[in-house]
Amino acid sequence: MxxxxxxxxxxxxxxxxxxxxxxxxxxxxSAKVTDDRGPLLMTYPHLLLREAIAAQILTVAVVLVxxxxxxxxxxxxNPLLTPNPAKAPWYFLGxxxxxxxxxxxxxxxxxxxxxxxxxxxxxxxxxNIEGAPIWERNPARHFRNYVAVIVALTVLLAAxxxxxxxxxxxxxxxxxxxxxxxxxxxxxAARYFRSRPLxxxxxxxxxFVALILTLVGTFFRGPGWxxxxxxxxxxx
Amino acid sequence: xxxxxxxxxxxxxxxxxxxxxxRRGPALTNRTRSQAVFGNLFLHWMPVKVRExxxxxxxxxxxxxxxxLLFLALTITGILLMFYYHPAVPQAYRDMKDLRFVVSNGxxxxxxxxLAAQLMVLLVFLHMFHVFYRGGYKPPHxxxxxxxxxxxxxxxxxxxxxxxxPWDQLAFWAITVGTNIMSAMPVIGGKLRFTLLGGNLVGExxxxxxxxxxxxxxPLIAFLFIGIHFWRVQKDGGLTVRSKDDGKE
Ligand code: HEM
Numbered sequence: 001m002x003x004x005x006x007x008x009x010x011x012x013x014x015x016x017x018x019x020x021x022x023x024x025x026x027x028x029x030s031a032k033v034t035d036d037r038g039p040l041l042m043t044y045p046h047l048l049l050r051e052a053i054a055a056q057i058l059t060v061a062v063v064l065v066x067x068x069x070x071x072x073x074x075x076x077x078n079p080l081l082t083p084n085p086a087k088a089p090w091y092f093l094g095x096x097x098x099x100x101x102x103x104x105x106x107x108x109x110x111x112x113x114x115x116x117x118x119x120x121x122x123x124x125x126x127x128n129i130e131g132a133p134i135w136e137r138n139p140a141r142h143f144r145n146y147v148a149v150i151v152a153l154t155v156l157l158a159a160x161x162x163x164x165x166x167x168x169x170x171x172x173x174x175x176x177x178x179x180x181x182x183x184x185x186x187x188x189a190a191r192y193f194r195s196r197p198l199x200x201x202x203x204x205x206x207x208f209v210a211l212i213l214t215l216v217g218t219f220f221r222g223p224g225w226x227x228x229x230x231x232x233x234x235x236x
Numbered sequence: 237x238x239x240x241x242x243x244x245x246x247x248x249x250x251x252x253x254x255x256x257x258x259r260r261g262p263a264l265t266n267r268t269r270s271q272a273v274f275g276n277l278f279l280h281w282m283p284v285k286v287r288e289x290x291x292x293x294x295x296x297x298x299x300x301x302x303x304x305l306l307f308l309a310l311t312i313t314g315i316l317l318m319f320y321y322h323p324a325v326p327q328a329y330r331d332m333k334d335l336r337f338v339v340s341n342g343x344x345x346x347x348x349x350x351l352a353a354q355l356m357v358l359l360v361f362l363h364m365f366h367v368f369y370r371g372g373y374k375p376p377h378x379x380x381x382x383x384x385x386x387x388x389x390x391x392x393x394x395x396x397x398x399x400x401x402p403w404d405q406l407a408f409w410a411i412t413v414g415t416n417i418m419s420a421m422p423v424i425g426g427k428l429r430f431t432l433l434g435g436n437l438v439g440e441x442x443x444x445x446x447x448x449x450x451x452x453x454x455p456l457i458a459f460l461f462i463g464i465h466f467w468r469v470q471k472d473g474g475l476t477v478r479s480k481d482d483g484k485e
Contacts, residue, residue: 037477040285044263044272047286048279054298055305062309062352070343071350073336076329077408079437086409089399091357091392096413104420119385122368123378131371203368 084223093217094210100225101162115206122199131197135180143180150176168212172205281463283470290475295370299363303391304462306356313349314451321401323447325440328403353395360391372476380468383461390458397450400443411446412438 041047088096098107122128135142150173157166175193182190196204222228248254249262258276263269270284289295320339321331335342364384367373373381400411415438418429434441469475 037287038289039287041288041291042266042269043282043284043286044269044279046291047282050291050298051301054301058302058305059309062348062355066344066347066351069347069351071347072406073332073402074405076326077403077405079408081405083405083409086413088410088414089395090354091361091395092414095417099417104417105422108417109421109425116385116389119364119388120382123373123375123381129374200369203365207365 085221085225087217087221090214090218093221094213096225097164097213097217097221098162100221101160101165127197128199131199133195134176134198134201135194139180143177146176164213164216165209168208169205172201172208176201281467281470283474287474287477289477295475295477297362297366299359299366303356303359303363304466306352306359307458307462309352310349310356311455313345313352314455316345317349318451323401323444325403325443328401328443332402332404353398357391357395360388364388370476370478374476376472377468377476380465380472383465383468387458387461387465390454390461394450394454394458397446397454400438400446401450403443408438411442 087093095107095112098111101107102111150169153169154166154173157163157169179190179193179196182194184191184194219230220227222234228234246262255261258272260268260271260275263272273279273282273284317335320335320342322328332346335346339345367381367384396411396414400407415429415433418432419425421428430436432442432445433439434445
């Protein structure tokens with residue numbers, strides 16, 4: 001390989017002349033190699049065998065359920081006959097519940113857009129990478145800020161009468177506030193909640209709200225999106 | 237019995253015919269076991285070795301694997317359903333009736349596809365939450381998390397486009413309600429809805445468009461991104477394992 005025949009690319013391939021950065025030591029870390037990830041096993045057969053077993057269990061389970069449960073089929077589509085309520089598939093019923101409280105632009109465009117955006121940026125924020133326990137740094141100041149956010153959210157949700165959103169929000173907020181005053185030594189629960197990072201609290205809040213909204217939308221909403229009890233069928 | 241079968245299989249693996257197909261004999265050494273993975277088109281995206289800890293059930297609960305297996309099951313049952321389905325009004329609905337009353341095992345086929353579809357949405361959500369709570373999104377896995385978000389959206393769209401195909405009341409009104417929300421988007425909302433439906437109402441054109449999206453466009457996109465996703469799991473050094481995990485199950 002002669003350097004003469006090389007096409008000029010602006011950088012050379014001689015490592016001594018053009019050193020490359022090979023390690024980047026971030027805050028609170030060292031360049032020491034600490035690999036405690038344990039031994040390696042051959043993919044064939046150890047992983048493939050497990051995948052095959054998973055495939056077999058799944059196949060048996062799906063076949064069994066498909067033999068006894070029937071996929072729904074209603075009357076032929078009729079644009080002139082609107083069912084009441086007209087419900088979306090279950091995974092969108094949380095959104096439909098939001099639509100009940102907020103204008104379509106907020107519930108149908110802004111909020112889902114924000115959720116997708118928030119999911120995408122999770123790994124690009126250092127707070128989420130470091131995952132420091134929530135009350136580790138500046139606890140008093142953070143406590144004031146979080147309480148302010150919880151109060152503001154509750155007031156906003158109350159203004160829209162969105163109580164199926166407000167209730168789970170308040171529940172998570174209450175646990176957060178409790179964990180601030182609890183002593184780690186007092187109980188396993190206190191130790192657990194005090195060691196969770198901010199990202200954990202945000203995701204848990206999101207999961208809990210989404211779960212409640214989906215359950216309410218699926219089982220507790222009837223004609224005109226009014227509140228119904230699942231054990232008291234309407235219409236029929 | 238088991239040992240006879242075993243030695244029979246071993247003999248088979250020594251034959252020229254076997255070797256011509258798999259490019260190797262029995263995988264008895266770690267070298268041939270590696271070849272069994274990277275020398276196989278369908279397995280070559282996997283790592284040759286995996287961490288013992290990442291095999292523990294609690295490392296993944298196999299949620300990602302099961303999501304993929306469901307995708308495969310949906311492809312197979314979906315292709316079989318396509319043999320009986322016409323994306324036309326009202327023939328689509330009659331095809332559903334035929335599946336129930338005329339086609340052998342038609343009920344089972346439709347049940348299995350519908351069930352696997354619901355499960356896939358559920359499993360993909362569970363997989364995402366599980367990866368999050370384990371910190372599986374942390375460097376160097378950041379981009380694979382983003383690929384995952386794309387897969388979540390594709391999965392939801394796949395399910396949603398499939399929802400219209402039976403052309404019953406459930407299908408028609410779910411899509412009507414859903415696409416009406418799009419109109420709330422400023423400026424482009426109305427146009428976007430028109431493009432998606434091929435008209436102002438959910439009708440024949442919408443059924444055809446949803447069908448093409450459901451059986452061609454979205455599965456291809458899903459397949460592509462699943463490929464990227466798996467390849468990145470390998471390139472990023474396998475699953476995130478934590479020191480407190482043990483290899484035991
Ligand atoms: C069609 C949907 C999907 C399929 C088939 C799939 C499949 C997989 C598989 C097989 C693995 C490795 C084993 C495991 O963790 O189970 C994996 C890992 C991973 N997935 Fe997914 N996935 C999907 C959707 C998602 C979603 C929605 C996200 C997140 C938004 C995501 C993020 C990740 C990440 C970050 C990893 C690496 C985890 C780690 O390093 O611990 N995936 N996926």
